[in-house]
Every structure is written in structure tokens, then in C-alpha cells.
Amino acid sequence: MEERVILVDENDNQLGVMPKMEAHEKAVLHRAFSVFIFNDKGQLMLQQRAACKYHSPLLWTNTCCSHQREGESNIEAGRRRLQEEMGFTTELKEVFSFIYKAPFDNGLTEHELDHVLIGSFNGNPNLNADEVEDYKWMTLQEVKADMDKNPSIYTAWFKIIFDKSFDKLTHA
Template sequence: MTVRETHLVELVDSNGQAIGETTVADAHQLPGRLHRAFSVLLLAPDGRLLLQQRAAVKTRFPLRWANACCGHPAPGQTPEAAANDRLREELGIGPIILTKVGTYLYRAEDPATGRVEHEYDHVLRGELAPDDPLLPDPAEVADLRWVEPLDLMAALDADPLRYAPWLGGVLDRLLSAGNAAERSGGR
């Protein structure tokens, strides 16, 4: 078991209200315990998204493509603070300004590892230029690439098993937030 598996996560109800805490390892055992998480989407000025391929040693959905980074706030920690910690650890960047674009509640079982994701996911958006230096930790990240959001939507439909199961819902929150901003004139 990795050290990260012993960290505490905040258990929540379906409305995101804290109801307790447990370890990462316990939260991800069958049947899965609903807990707080975050997913970071990093956008370039031209609108492309940074994807990471999860490292082979990940205990949940290894080698699948996912958003720039994700993780779990410690009990009482804000998703934004935890996300900036993980951006530094996984990609060697930060801190950066992150904006919440929504939440996404999902449950997914990983047939390869027997682990479960059951998360109340805070979807966070940040900006990063494609030429900003990235220092991915090989224990966390196998590869990185920039993609167009609409191309990613098509790829998710065509070959969903190449991607983390939460990526479609996270991307949907980003695109929905962008459409709402356009409808309101960017206000």
C-alpha cells in the first residue's frame, strides 16, 4: 500500500455535506464510500485541455487518460488548496488560480484493480500556457498531451476504455459552465 492510500478523505452525503472520514484505501474498497474529490481541468489560451495518462502504478484506472490532475482534499481542506498541492506534486506547477465550474457525483468500478471510485467531485478550471514548464512525476503521470475539447468528446464516445470513467462528466461540467457564461454575455 502506498503512503497516499493511508491519507484521510472526507466522507460526504449526496449533497456534499461532510459526514465523517476514512482512509483513501478504505473509501475505494467495494462497494465504495462516497467521499469528496476534485478534478482539475487546465486550459491553454487557445482552449485546448491538458490530459495526463495515469501512471501504471496507480491503484485505480492505471494508464487511462484523465484530466490534468485529480485527488482528494483532507478533511476540512478546500478542494482548491488540495488541487494546488497535487498540481505541484504531479506536474511541478503552481499555485494557480482555480475556479469551480461544478460538481459531479459518480461511481465507477475498476475491473483491473477491483477498486471503486465513488466521489462527490469538485470540478476546477485553471489556465496554463502549453509552453509553461511541466515536471511530471513518473510515479503519478505516464504521459501528457494537449487536446481540443470537442475532439476529446468524440474520442470518449469512440473508445471509452482508454479514458478514466469520470473524464466525460468532468468535461461536461466544463463545457456546460462555458456555455452558461456565453449565454449570460460572459458575466
């Protein structure tokens, strides 16, 4: 069964559902989430997207991200996807949301109302090879410096979150 996304207006009111690929082909605004996991040293767990992903393969990004399912809260969706991609769960809290639009070279466009969730974890993930190529821990300052130097190795949404909301992540 094809995954469906929740279509929303700018105020996050649900308007309907649509197959995920169709929403990305038509650049329709839909609900999404991005999870940021920090350890006790204040480092962020980054993931490198799997080579087989249909967009942004092998790029570095936040710990995990995806789309909520109908009837699923932002926190429930974040915990589900964290388990599916990274092989662990932890408590999450929502810190902010924002809207972005990012076209990709393959003709698809992400147009999302993205809910940013944070949590903490100190162990090693159990990576799902269908989703994740690799992971690493970096401080936010290290990420920002590397992103300035090597912007092409990071996902569009991750760069947008850093550009618009770096202060919200550092004070979360």
C-alpha cells in the same frame, strides 16, 4: 501514514474520515476534485496516469485529480495536487460539482462528490513519474471525438464529466 478521504453526504456535509483504500473497497461517498487546465489556445491539458497507479493505469484523464485533506479547501487541494502531479501551480476556480459511482475491475469503486476546478497555464509541466506517464494538449472537441472512438483509453470519471457536463466546461 495512509491517506484518508473525507466522507460526505449528497449535500457535501462532512460525515467523518476513512482510509482511502477502505473507502474505495466499501464504495463510500467521499469528497474529491478534478482539475482541468486550459491554455490560451483553448486546449485542455490531459494526463496519462502512471503505469504503477492502483486503478486506471495508463488511461488518459483530466489534468489532475485527487481527494481533499481535512481542513483543506477545494481550491487549496487542487493547487497542491497540481504541483505534486504536474509540477506547476496556477489560479483555480470551481465551476460545478457532481456525484458519480464507478466500479473498477480490481474490485474497488469510486463513489465521489467531485468538485470540478479550472485554471489556465501555457508552459510545459514537470511531470511526477510516480503519478503521470505522459501529457498532451487537446481541444474539448478533439477529446470528445476521440472519446467516442476510443472510450477504453479514458478514465471512468473523465468520461462521466464529459457526458454530463461538456457544456459547463465549454462555457467555463
